[in-house]
Amino acid sequence: MKILLNIMMNMNFSVKRLLPFIVSVSFCSALPSQGAASLQPASLQTASVSAVRFAADPRIPGEAVTGGVMDAELFARTALIASGASEEEIPLLLEKLHEAYAAAAPQISEGGDSAGRAEKALSLLYENLLSSYSDTQTRVDTAITSGVYNCVSSDILFMYFMKRQGIPVVAVETPLHAFCTVSAGGRNIDVETTNPYGFDPGVKKELSSGSSPRKKYVTVPAKNYANRRNVDDRRIISLIYNNRMSMLQQQKKDYETIGLAVDAVKLQDNSSLSLTTFFQCVYNAAVDCTDKGKDEDGLALVAQAEELFGDSPVYHSYASAAVGNILNRYMKDNDYDGSFAVLEKYRPRLDEGDYRDMYEGTLVNSLNYAVSTQPLTEALALIIRNKPALPENEYVKLAAFAYSNAAANIADTGAWLDAAALLERGLQALPDAGVLANQRGIYRRNYAAEVHNRAASLYNSGDRQGALNVVQQGLLQVSDSAVLQNDLKRLQQ
Numbered sequence: 458m459k460i461l462l463n464i465m466m467n468m469n470f471s472v473k474r475l476l477p478f479i480v481s482v483s484f485c486s487a488l489p490s491q492g493a494a495s496l497q498p499a500s501l502q503t504a505s506v507s508a509v510r511f512a513a514d515p516r517i518p519g520e521a522v523t524g525g526v527m528d529a530e531l532f533a534r535t536a537l538i539a540s541g542a543s544e545e546e547i548p549l550l551l552e553k554l555h556e557a558y559a560a561a562a563p564q565i566s567e568g569g570d571s572a573g574r575a576e577k578a579l580s581l582l583y584e585n586l587l588s589s590y591s592d593t594q595t596r597v598d599t600a601i602t603s604g605v606y607n608c609v610s611s612d613i614l615f616m617y618f619m620k621r622q623g624i625p626v627v628a629v630e631t632p633l634h635a636f637c638t639v640s641a642g643g644r645n646i647d648v649e650t651t652n653p654y655g656f657d658p659g660v661k662k663e664l665s666s667g668s669s670p671r672k673k674y675v676t677v678p679a680k681n682y683a684n685r686r687n688v689d690d691r692r693i694i695s696l697i698y699n700n701r702m703s704m705l706q707q708q709k710k711d712y713e714t715i716g717l718a719v720d721a722v723k724l725q726d727n728s729s730l731s732l733t734t735f736f737q738c739v740y741n742a743a744v745d746c747t748d749k750g751k752d753e754d755g756l757a758l759v760a761q762a763e764e765l766f767g768d769s770p771v772y773h774s775y776a777s778a779a780v781g782n783i784l785n786r787y788m789k790d791n792d793y794d795g796s797f798a799v800l801e802k803y804r805p806r807l808d809e810g811d812y813r814d815m816y817e818g819t820l821v822n823s824l825n826y827a828v829s830t831q832p833l834t835e836a837l838a839l840i841i842r843n844k845p846a847l848p849e850n851e852y853v854k855l856a857a858f859a860y861s862n863a864a865a866n867i868a869d870t871g872a873w874l875d876a877a878a879l880l881e882r883g884l885q886a887l888p889d890a891g892v893l894a895n896q897r898g899i900y901r902r903n904y905a906a907e908v909h910n911r912a913a914s915l916y917n918s919g920d921r922q923g924a925l926n927v928v929q930q931g932l933l934q935v936s937d938s939a940v941l942q943n944d945l946k947r948l949q950q
Contacts, residue, residue: 506758509742510716511765513723514538522726525689529620532690533597536613539697539720540596550601554614557585557601558621571624571641575648576656578618583653587611590651595700608635609696611650616693628693631682635696638687647679695721695731702738711741715762722766735762736769743775752779756806776806777815784819793823820846824855833863833879857883857890864896873904874934905931905938912944924948 521527521535533554537547561581568577588604600610612628612635619626625640629647636655637648649655654662659679698721702714718735725731739762746755756779759772780803787796796819804812820843828836836859844852860883868876880897884890908931916924925948931941 506754506761509712509758509761511719511761514720516544517720517723521691521694522724525691527620527690529617532613532620532694533617535690535724536597536617536694536697539694539724540598541701542598546598550598553601554617557582558618561585561618562621565618565622571622571639572646572657574622575619575624575626575639575641575646578622579615579648579650579656580653582611582615582618582650586614587653593700593704595697597697606651607700608651609693609700612637612693613697615648615650616690627687628690629682629685630688630692630696631685634682635693691725692728692730695725698724699734702734706741711738711745714738715742719766732766732769735766736771740769740771740775743779747775747779747782752782755779756803760806772806773808773811776803777808777811780807780811780815784815788819788822791826793819793826796823817847817851821851821855825858828855828859828862833859853887853890857887857892860887860890860893861896864900868900868903873900873907876900877904901935901938902940905935905940908935909940909944912948916948921948 516538518531518535518538521531527535530551533551534547537550542550561578561584564581565574565578568574586601586604587606590607591605592607594600594605594607595609597610597613600606600614606614615637616626616628619637619639627638627640629636629638637650638645639648640646646657649658656662698717702717705711705714705717715735715738718731718738722728722731722735739759743755743758746752746758756776759775763769763772780799783799783803784796787793787799797816800812800816800819807815824836824840824843827839831839837856840852840855840859847855860880864876864879864883867879877897877900880893880900883893884897887893908927912924912927912931915921915927925945928941928944928948932938932945935941
């Protein structure tokens with residue numbers, strides 16, 4: 458959408474409302490707050506551009522970036538790095554994960570074929586590690602130490618067990634959820650990892666009933682997820698970054714999301730999906746600057762991000778709004794030299810169409826200001842000099858405004874005919890300027906009314922001839938005045 462301009466007599470740039478993007482998440486269910494309430498301009502902790510992290514976490518393994526499928530050890534380490542675990546914590550967490558798998562491995566083997574072992578592994582994952590579901594608990598380190606999980610963290614832990622078992626496993630992503638598919642028994646079987654009975658949803662499973670003679674069963678409903686797609690190991694781990702970004706966004710810390718987005722870009726080897734999320738995070742942080750009246754900081758942030766990671770349409774959308782805000786501030790103070798300097802400074806950030814609209818609007822406003830503050834001759838000279846840069850209709854409006862404003866100043870002194878004469882000059886130069894013709898008509902009628910009143914005063918005092926002389930002199934100036942023509946007939950009776 459182009460910047461909208463209110464044409465004539467002072468333009469403000471009507472800046473589009475800037476709305477932050479909601480970072481794509483996999484929270485396993487739609488968040489109640491993700492509707493209109495979340496789509497408010499971010500009010501964040503504004504930091505300087507220099508404080509933003511544009512360098513990826515150096516710990517992200519190169520072999521994880523170059524391969525879509527990782528071995529179990531690389532997969533777990535990379536997931537812990539994405540979770541934010543420190544270098545001191547990672548060996549301890551890996552050891553705990555190894556111990557959990559080692560404790561479960563003998564029982565997993567009792568499952569027999571690949572499908573049986575996969576189902577058994579899911580059950581044992583809950584016996585040995587997972588205990589409590591939380592929509593937002595995406596970090597694998599936290600899942601290992603506390604047992605609290607969501608679909609992403611449980612997916613990754615189950616996939617680790619599968620990789621240790623040598624069972625082919627693929628993550629599946631939907632817009633609001635993640636789960637797995639294992640290849641076993643000649644078919645692909647969905648695994649809902651957020652439920653210990655989630656292997657092959659839709660299939661009834663017998664529960665252990667202890668000493669009770671009655672059998673009990675449970676069925677995890679099979680869901681036909683829309684827009685499901687298989688994703689590689691890099692993508693499922695990157696959802697940890699995405700969910701962490703989303704949490705930071707909810708905490709009004711959009712500046713901090715940029716570094717995590719950079720990490721996700723590196724891990725996904727500059728995929729278009731990861732770059733889109735990065736662009737959105739930069740945009741959101743720039744919106745924060747604008748909310749705090751720091752449009753220049755927002756533009757600097759976008760410029761640095763573009764230099765490092767390339768351009769995006771959302772940057773142009775932001776730039777048009779932010780530059781419009783800056784221009785409005787300069788024009789509010791009638792600083793048009795400053796306005797034009799801003800436009801030239803940020804021209805590389807603007808689409809050419811937006812630049813033209815803003816330049817034209819600023820030029821029109823500056824000429825309006827000249828008309829209001831300078832003599833007619835000087836104002837007209839400025840308008841004529843800038844005619845090549847103006848659409849014809851804008852040129853006519855401005856020139857007409859110059860004549861109209863000067864005539865109004867004359868009319869304020871009561872010199873109606875002089876004001877009308879100036880407008881006549883304007884009409885000779887601008888024959889299609891209907892506003893000047895209307896204004897001239899008003900001033901001529903005002904003059905006629907003044908003559909009528911003077912004649913009426915003379916007539917009422919008994920000076921009929923004096924009144925007649927006044928009306929006849931008036932008709933010499935405004936011969937088409939119906940009021941004076943009527944006065945003349947009455948006085949000649």
